[in-house]
Amino acid sequence: MSETLFDVNLQQLPEEYLTGDWCVADRVLNRNNPDTPLARATRVSLQPGTLQVQSSELDDSGHWSMERDSLLSRPYLELSLLREETRALITRLRRSTDGQHSQLNLYFQSGMEIQLARPC
Numbered sequence: 001m002s003e004t005l006f007d008v009n010l011q012q013l014p015e016e017y018l019t020g021d022w023c024v025a026d027r028v029l030n031r032n033n034p035d036t037p038l039a040r041a042t043r044v045s046l047q048p049g050t051l052q053v054q055s056s057e058l059d060d061s062g063h064w065s066m067e068r069d070s071l072l073s074r075p076y077l078e079l080s081l082l083r084e085e086t087r088a089l090i091t092r093l094r095r096s097t098d099g100q101h102s103q104l105n106l107y108f109q110s111g112m113e114i115q116l117a118r119p120c
Contacts (some may be wrong), residue, residue, distance in 0.1 A: 003101040005094035013075050015066045017093060021045045022104065022116035030111040036084050039112060043120065051079060060084075077106065086110065 005088035008017060022044045029039055037053050037060045051064040061079035068074065075090045088106040091113075095102045104116040106110075 001095060003096045005096055005101060005103060008093040008095055009091065010075055011073050013066075013090065013093060017095065017099075017102070018066060018077075018104065019046050019048060020102075020118055021103075021120060022118050023120035024114055025103070025117040028113040030108070033110070035079040036086075036110075037081050038079070038084060038086065038108070038114070041114075044116060051081065053081060063083075066090075 008084060024042050024044065027039070033039065037055075037058055040055045040058060041053045042056065043052075043054040045054075047064070049063050051062045053060045053061055060081045060083065062079070064077055064080070065078045067078055069076065077088045077090065079086050086109055088108045090104065091107050092105040093102065100119065102118050106114045106116070108114070
């Protein structure tokens with residue numbers, strides 16, 4: 001990615017910055033269960049209220065919402081699929097000035113970390 005990306009202040013993160021189609025650029029799997037839909041995903045689509053997870057062997061859908069913790073107002077995602085429900089802390093979001101390029105880092109309850117990128 002040759003586009004310059006800038007960090008977004010997570011305490012002021014609007015939900016609209018998360019919507020769109022994302023590719024899994026990097027992943028650090030947990031030891032608990034590497035076979036969950038999110039652990040195998042290659043593409044993630046976050047549309048208003050709707051979550052779609054795809055890989056070569058699965059296509060799963062559900063819903064998502066962005067919430068904030070009460071103490072520090074850190075944003076996290078509540079993700080609910082047919083076979084998996086989890087929560088992921090948004091640890092970093094970087095965007096280009098025009099919003100066309102982004103990187104999103106998520107840290108899951110299980111210990112898994114995923115970096116999403118767009119465009120795919």
